[in-house]
Amino acid sequence: MIFRPDREDLKVIGHYLGIITMSLTAVMVVPLLVAIATWEPDDVTALLIGMAVAIGLGQFLRTRLRTTRELEWSHGLVTVALAWILATMVTAIPLYLSGHFSSYFDATFDAMSGYTTSGLSLLQDLDHLSAPMNLLRHLTHLAGGQGIVVAVLTIMTSAGSQISTLYVGEGRDDRIVPSIIQTARFIWVVTAFYAVVGTTALWITARLAGFSDGRALFHAFNIFIAAFDTGGFTPNSTSMAYYHSAPMETVVLVLMIAGTLSFGMHYMLWRRRTREAALNLELRSLATTMTMTAMIVVFGLVRAGTFDSVDNLYRKGIMTLVSAHTGTGFAFNAGALYESDWGLIAPAGIVIAMALGGMASSTAGGMKAMRVGLAAKSLARDIRRSIMPDAAVVMSGYTGKRRQVLRDGVVRPAVTILVLYMMMYLGGAAVGVFYGFDLTTALFESTSAAANVGLTSGLLAPDNPLPLKTVYWVQMWLGRLEFMAAFALIGWTWALLRARV
Amino acid sequence: MLLAPSVDDVKAIIRASATGVLVFSLGIALLAPVALVLGEANAATALLVGAAPAVAMAVLGRRIPTSSLRLTWTRAIVTATTTWIACACVAAVPLYLSGHFVGVDAAFFDAVSGVTNTGHSLVADLDHLPRSLVLLRSWMEVAGGAAFLFVGQSLLEARRALATSLTPGDTMGEHVMPGTGKGLRRTWRTIAALGITGVVGVGVALSVAGVPLASLPITTISLVAAAATTGGFIPNTGAVGAYHSVVVEFMLVVLMLGGATSVGVLAAAARRQHDRIRNDFSFQVYVGMLAAVLAGTMVGLARAGTFEAVVPVARHGIFSAVAAVTTTGLSTVAPELFISDFGVLAPAALVTGMAVGGMLGSMSGGFSTLRMGLLAKGVISDVRKVLQPEGAVSRVGWMRLGRREVLTDAHVRSAATTVMLFLIGILAGATVLLWADGRIALRGALLTATSAIGNVGLDVGVLEPGQAWYVTTTFTILMLLGRLQWLGIFAAIGFVVAIVQGRR
Amino acid sequence: MTTPRTRHRLLIAGFIAALAVIGIGVQWSHDAAPRVPLDVVPAGAEDPESVEARTLTCERTLPDAPTRDLEEVEPVGRVSSEAVNSCPDAFDGQVVVYYGEVVGDVLQRDGGAWTLVNDDAYALTLGPLSGHGDFEGGNSGLAVWLPGQLATLADEPGNADRRGDVLRVNGVVRRADPEDGGGLTLRAIQAEVVFEAQYLETPVNRVQALVAAVFTLVAIGVVVWDRRLRARR
DSSP: OOOOOOHHHHHHHHHHHHHHHHHHHHHHHHHHHHHHHTTOHHHHHHHHHHHHHHHHHHHHHHHHTOOOOOOOHHHHHHHHHHHHHHHHHHHHHHHHHTTOOSSHHHHHHHHHHHHTTOOOOOOSOGGGOOHHHHHHHHHHHHHHHTOHHHHHHHHSOOOHHHHHHHHHHTTOOOOSSSSHHHHHHHHHHHHHHHHHHHHHHHHHHHHHHTOOHHHHHHHHHHHHHHHHTTOOOOSSTTGGGGTOOHHHHHHHHHHHHHHHSOHHHHHHHHTTOHHHHHHOHHHHHHHHHHHHHHHHHHHHHHHHTSOOSHHHIIIIIIHHHHHHHTTOOOOSSOTHHHHHTSTTHHHHHHHHHHHHOSOTTSSOOSSOHHHHHHHHHHHHHHHHHHHSOTTOOOOOEEESSSEEEOOHHHHHHHHHHHHHHHHHHHHHHHHHHHTTOOHHHHHHHHHHHHTTOOOOOSOOOTTSOHHHHHHHHHHHHHHHHTTHHHHHHHHHHHHHHHHTO | OOBOOOHHHHHHHHHHHHHHHHHHHHHHHHHHHHHHHTTOHHHHHHHHHHHHHHHHHHHHHHTOOOSOOOOOHHHHHHHHHHHHHHHHHHHHHHHHHTTOSSSHHHHHHHHHHHHTTOOOOOOSOGGGSOHHHHHHHHHHHHHHHHHHHHHHHHHHHHHHHSTTSSOTTOSTTOSOOOSSHHHHHHHHHHHHHHHHHHHHHHHHHHHHHTOOGGGHHHHHHHHHHHHHTTOOOOSSTTTGGGGOOHHHHHHHHHHHHHHTSOHHHHHHHHTTOHHHHHHOHHHHHHHHHHHHHHHHHHHHHHHHTOSSSHHHHHHHHHHHHHHHHTTOOOOSSOTTHHHHTSTTHHHHHHHHHHHHOSOTTSSOOSSOHHHHHHHHHHHHHHHHHHHSOTTOOOOOEEEETTEEEEOOHHHHHHHHHHHHHHHHHHHHHHHHHHHHOTTSOHHHHHHHHHHHHTTOOOOOSOSOTTOOHHHHHHHHHHHHHHHTTTHHHHHHHHHHHHHHHOBO | OOOHHHHHHHHHHHHHHHHHHHHHHHHHHHHTOOOOOOOOOOOOOOOHHHHHHHHHTOOOOOTTSOOOOGGGSOOOEEOOHHHHHHOHHHHTTOEEEEEEEEEEEEEEETTEEEEEEEOSHHHHTSOSHHHHOOOOOSOOEEEEEEEGGGGGSOOSOBBTTEEOOEEEEEEEEEEEEGGGTTEEEEEEEEEEEEEOOEEOOOOOOHHHHHHHHHHHHHHHHHHHHHHHHHHHO
């Protein structure tokens, strides 16, 4: 067969998983400090338990499973796939102990949602959640968004060649600068820059909105993370509608778009290569689809009579659309309104935007603009070929990092993954319908989960049947990994079981 | 840069189209005396008003001199498109004059529906439609279906002549026709034999079911045409269930299955090459889809509690599943029940079957089992590539009637392109419906749009005689796009654009 | 002497045992969380008939539908946020009575204040979740605009440690409030505090503290063990 995993392979994977698990303490340490500062003893002990498990387990794996074997591509994929699951299960411990989840599974759901920067939530009574726990939820966006893997790799400077396998397994497959370490560091620098600027801007607008200093900072920081990492968690239950603040929404708009741009694009903008950026296929694809879906949403809202003023259409319609397309998932009104108040066409536009997703190699989810762009170009080429006289040879090109010829070899994997996403959206919807939910809401929720968006139509609730919740859980995981790493895990496990190691 | 087509190209296309239109119009003209015999004077004159000018123009068209009769790919595609549209225009005339259509757009809709073997109808008061016009509807289906098969073969001949003009995995001309003239004739003989058996069999079954002798011929022809061409026009309201006969339904099922089987497989069957058929990839997917949709439908019906006992579930389940997968669109129950009474799983299975459709190279629609299979193979092989140790490479293949083909990136890309286009068509159609009438449920809109672009013709009560003109137009276009597999329309549009703007 | 195979089996068994211990510890801590429920807020009964009648007529407002003459419509009585959210169109422009707990922050600006007022179980009946541990789903509420003097009415909004001030609001529902960019709001005409903020007096979860201490010691132990192994090498 394909794999023949042996003990050494297990060790390699386990070793790196150990490292990643240990790094989870970084996610929990800031909430712990806040909990100590504001003296919430139960939160302190809950976080301590989480950190202890992370360190103990991680250290054990790392020490016990030391090996000389090098990390190969297949190891990398499997490690990444497992890393998300392991991180989820460990982070779920303090979340569960907060008492806001009716089961440990629900807590893992939120943790998975956080790390995959989705934003769907099974947490109950969010409006009475303590600040440290709220912060923990948002920090999972930061950790997951910047890539658990990448984060660890900047801290540890291991041998260069081993690292690239883990990075590619993430679902990001363009290296921005030649060295992986430098790429990772660049990502952090950009993040830090936006963090400072973004949080400050949000803090100012929050103060203007009526928050006190401390509360403004709390909200500013959390919203920044959720926006830039295209996550979607918010400190309160009504999401962005809580703030009623147009200035804040504007800052968030900028951050969401910044968050959906790939880091390659950030690099181009950083280096002022604006002309190159303008020719980039992904950016053009994203701009095109965003404009088209925005039009659908606006027309749909007007047709249904939901909004009739430009201001309303912008602040509710367009903002929701951008939130959906970038994969953030901030809501600007209650989810039930999509069904009761928005007609059918506007929500359809939202679903399409969610399905398409943001740019590849960013924190956004969905099919990704690069694939959509390649598929569209391929389609255009086929159309041109059917028009051209028979002897002509039709070549098509596109601009990624540089001008390239559009080959079938590039189109095919893009199209394969497009199909897989489509099947996932429809499959999840089918399960929702199976459990008695309406087709429109089931499709909405399934797409939101699989594309890591986080907008909810109200379908997802703690009292959903467990299989349905599990389906969404798996969809968030698969969507984030863009299938390949997950398939590698499945295939590898299968081979392992057969080899009876 | 577009090169403008030469005058020669245009002439060749007109000439080729004229032949097709001539055959079609003669058929319509021949229905006029039939109408007189049936005592339908107005229908007779209506038929002549439509057919006569068309015959005249076609005859003139065939006289156009051209220097080359070379059948290039572009010419063939554009010819096909123009022929279909022209024939639909011709047929629309008698339909409109019958007074049973709200507007010209509705009549044209029905005409297109007939020649593309779809089966949707905007006819008002079907039960009082002159019988000769019912025959007209059947003639449209037969002509459209036969033309589709014939065009496919012609393109295949052209392909052999110009080896580079068709990329592998592209639309018509896909299937293998072993041998030329003799093989062709044998295939047509097979199909004719099946047709005659069908007519006899269905005729007998209908008379046993109690259909009076007077209306037997027309009813038989109508149903056989509908089933064998996978069209779906019914002679009376009440669908196939009106006959309450298992035998009739069984015969129609057989005909539908035949209609959705590719010509290549039928030819191989005639030559008793059973092995080749069994191994043929497209055929395997076809059988697989049938099984899956059948299972899904029956399980769904059972769960929804639509029918009380096992036998009705099997009977209606089998018929609906076959009608969906073969893109015929006949039904044994009242159409509205699909939305209201079949639960959720059964319609979902049926829609999936409708979207995929039958085999490529048959008269059915949908994006075809071959493309579905190639896409699936492509995805699976990509997944397996992920699991290979670095450096290993494998060649994936598939069997096409005894010949082994290699799965290339081009195949996968082409299949995916068609699937995407279909999906876009479905979304566009559904959006238009929802825009027109906010009361339509999403399920009904999606089902109807899929039915249109897949040339199925399953009416669930959404498309009604009083539809807005833009709905009718959109769906007319969708049916044409589906039949001509999109690229035909693009080629035609491109051709026209090139004439207008291209440089020589 | 143990064979490598036995050692591995022991290792795996030990690993599973460790997981079990973690699981038990976590679950024990979770279940041992002390519960101190709060009083139920005395709020008026809803007017179910009127509310139901409205939600039954929930339809999309199409541009050519006739506009209602607002003065002619009777006041609705008390509504729940759930009813209003499920069919905003049915309540648009209606004067309603609404009871709920102010949560989060009171955003004072522009001559008034924006508040989020919840009327779910955590607000009116059971109180914040960590106090009682009964799961009742997510939060549900309405955005309430308190104009002028009313802005300072609620000075203790709810958070993790307390149930906030409970208000009784008399106001107009706006389905697409232009001052909120089209959002669904309740514009208060009159409001009063019917129940003052109540603090949760929950004691520290001792079991959890114990488990935390034990786990932390074990974790430190593992790290020390690792350091020793490295030093030896």
